[in-house]
Amino acid sequence: MIKKCLFPVAGYGTRFLPATKSMPKEMLPVVNKPLVQYGVEEAIQAGMNQMAMVTGRGKRAITDHFDISYELEHQIAGSTKENYLASIREVIDQASFTMTRQREMKGLGHAILTGETLIGNEPFGVVLSDDLCINDGDGVLAQMVKLYKQFRCSIIAIQEVPNDQTEKYGIIAGEALKEGLYRVDDMVEKPKPEDAPSNMAIIGRYILTPDIFDILRETPPGKGGEIQLTDALLTQAQNGCVMAYAFKGRRFDCGSVDGFVEATNYVYENVYQEV
Numbered sequence: 557m558i559k560k561c562l563f564p565v566a567g568y569g570t571r572f573l574p575a576t577k578s579m580p581k582e583m584l585p586v587v588n589k590p591l592v593q594y595g596v597e598e599a600i601q602a603g604m605n606q607m608a609m610v611t612g613r614g615k616r617a618i619t620d621h622f623d624i625s626y627e628l629e630h631q632i633a634g635s636t637k638e639n640y641l642a643s644i645r646e647v648i649d650q651a652s653f654t655m656t657r658q659r660e661m662k663g664l665g666h667a668i669l670t671g672e673t674l675i676g677n678e679p680f681g682v683v684l685s686d687d688l689c690i691n692d693g694d695g696v697l698a699q700m701v702k703l704y705k706q707f708r709c710s711i712i713a714i715q716e717v718p719n720d721q722t723e724k725y726g727i728i729a730g731e732a733l734k735e736g737l738y739r740v741d742d743m744v745e746k747p748k749p750e751d752a753p754s755n756m757a758i759i760g761r762y763i764l765t766p767d768i769f770d771i772l773r774e775t776p777p778g779k780g781g782e783i784q785l786t787d788a789l790l791t792q793a794q795n796g797c798v799m800a801y802a803f804k805g806r807r808f809d810c811g812s813v814d815g816f817v818e819a820t821n822y823v824y825e826n827v828y829q830e831v
């Protein structure tokens with residue numbers, strides 16, 4: 557039902573400099589797989605097969621990753637080393653990849669609006685690949701697609717965070733419909749703990765309805781002078797309905813060094829399988 561998934565991958569990744577000086581942050585490997593590939597695999601598991609990437613300068617490695625590498629593949633054809641390519645070949649076979657460029661980094665909301673040309677007028681998934689989500693059963697996006705089928709409105713993934721960490725996230729408040737599911741009535745980008753309406757933080761998975769594009773076009777720059785997706789989602793919630801869902805599974809903030817190291821250890825011990 558939802559076929560397209562948008563990946564805003566244009567950010568600078570300054571917290572990982574110098575590693576990200578000439579390499580996209582989304583290509584940092586957690587064990588043997590780049591972050592963005594985990595995100596694409598999660599989208600495929602949720603039934604999506606058209607990946608739309610909003611890239612920027614210096615991000616060509618992402619485009620190349622989701623293409624054939626003739627020279628390399630020719631070199632290792634017929635050898636056991638070919639097995640190392642199995643996971644990425646499977647991904648490339650199952651999905652198409654289109655790219656557009658965000659010329660200026662004006663924030664996540666602006667990156668999503670830049671992706672409109674790839675999405676058009678249909679509901680779509682969004683993955684911020686620096687949030688790595690792992691779950692034994694359905695992945696987070698697959699859980700959210702099920703909810704979309706029921707409610708037909710934008711769905712955002714949330715997670716409770718310690719009170720002293722609200723300044724790192726968009727924070728929601730809302731009416732609980734059942735355990736772990738809220739109808740959003742307030743949303744604030746990176747509030748101080750004393751200003752936060754709750755400790756329920758938005759993490760990098762969304763299902764968005766396409767009216768978000770018109771709202772984003774009218775959304776003025778907010779916190780940090782950037783066009784904030786959170787501000788547009790609040791308008792959407794006030795005009796209609798936005799649901800927040802406390803997903804099942806683990807999430808690692810791989811945009812920070814601590815989260816990245818934690819994810820690496822977890823994946824090595826629990827997920828990674830030697831080829």
Ligand code: UTP
Nearest residue numbers: 564565566567568569570571661662663664667
């Ligand atoms: P972040 O602020 O976490 O990413 O944006 P960043 O700017 O790359 O990281 P630091 O803070 O400099 O280390 C969240 C997501 O939104 C994308 C980023 O690529 C990331 O996936 N993004 C952000 C864009 O695509 N464009 C923007 O203008 C801003």
